Amino acid sequence: MALKVFDLVCEHGHIFEGWFRSHEDYDSQQQAGWLSCPVCDSVDVTKKLSAPRLNLRHGLGSSQSESNTQSAASEPLPSLETMQAEFLQQIKQAIKNTDDVGAEFAQEARKIHEGSAPERAIRGSATYEEYESLRDEGIQVLAIPDYLDEDKMN
Ligand SMILES: [Zn+2]
Numbered sequence: 393m394a395l396k397v398f399d400l401v402c403e404h405g406h407i408f409e410g411w412f413r414s415h416e417d418y419d420s421q422q423q424a425g426w427l428s429c430p431v432c433d434s435v436d437v438t439k440k441l442s443a444p445r446l447n448l449r450h451g452l453g454s455s456q457s458e459s460n461t462q463s464a465a466s467e468p469l470p471s472l473e474t475m476q477a478e479f480l481q482q483i484k485q486a487i488k489n490t491d492d493v494g495a496e497f498a499q500e501a502r503k504i505h506e507g508s509a510p511e512r513a514i515r516g517s518a519t520y521e522e523y524e525s526l527r528d529e530g531i532q533v534l535a536i537p538d539y540l541d542e543d544k545m546n
Pocket residue numbers: 402403404405406429430431432433434
């Protein structure tokens with residue numbers, strides 16, 4: 393399935409990316425108020441035209457053949473704000489695809505690492521000591537601020 397990537401901007405000027413099946417899909421999501429800014433959660437979001445974008449997923453190739461009027465060096469880099477917004481959006485997306493194990497996080501992460509629990513992405517809470525010892529054991533964990541877990545905000 394081909395997805396369209398649009399640069400969106402909220403009423404406060406935060407710029408972020410949205411993925412849609414079509415322009416109609418964007419319109420209906422926008423009208424339904426499903427689009428919200430990953431930085432300030434405003435639903436007053438509009439499409440930003442031709443914003444600079446750093447597409448890390450597809451590498452840095454292919455720009456030579458497309459830019460015959462401009463040299464690649466004159467293309468502006470995305471602002472730090474844009475990159476932060478994209479990063480936050482990806483983290484939020486990743487969080488949605490994890491299993492919330494709550495306070496059992498450290499035990500569950502260890503079980504998965506040892507192979508005694510099913511392999512999956514989990515999230516939950518851990519103390520700083522638990523976090524440190526998981527990392528010492530070679531278990532991949534990432535500390536994220538609580539406010540990024542949308543389930544906890546309800
Ligand atoms: Zn915003």
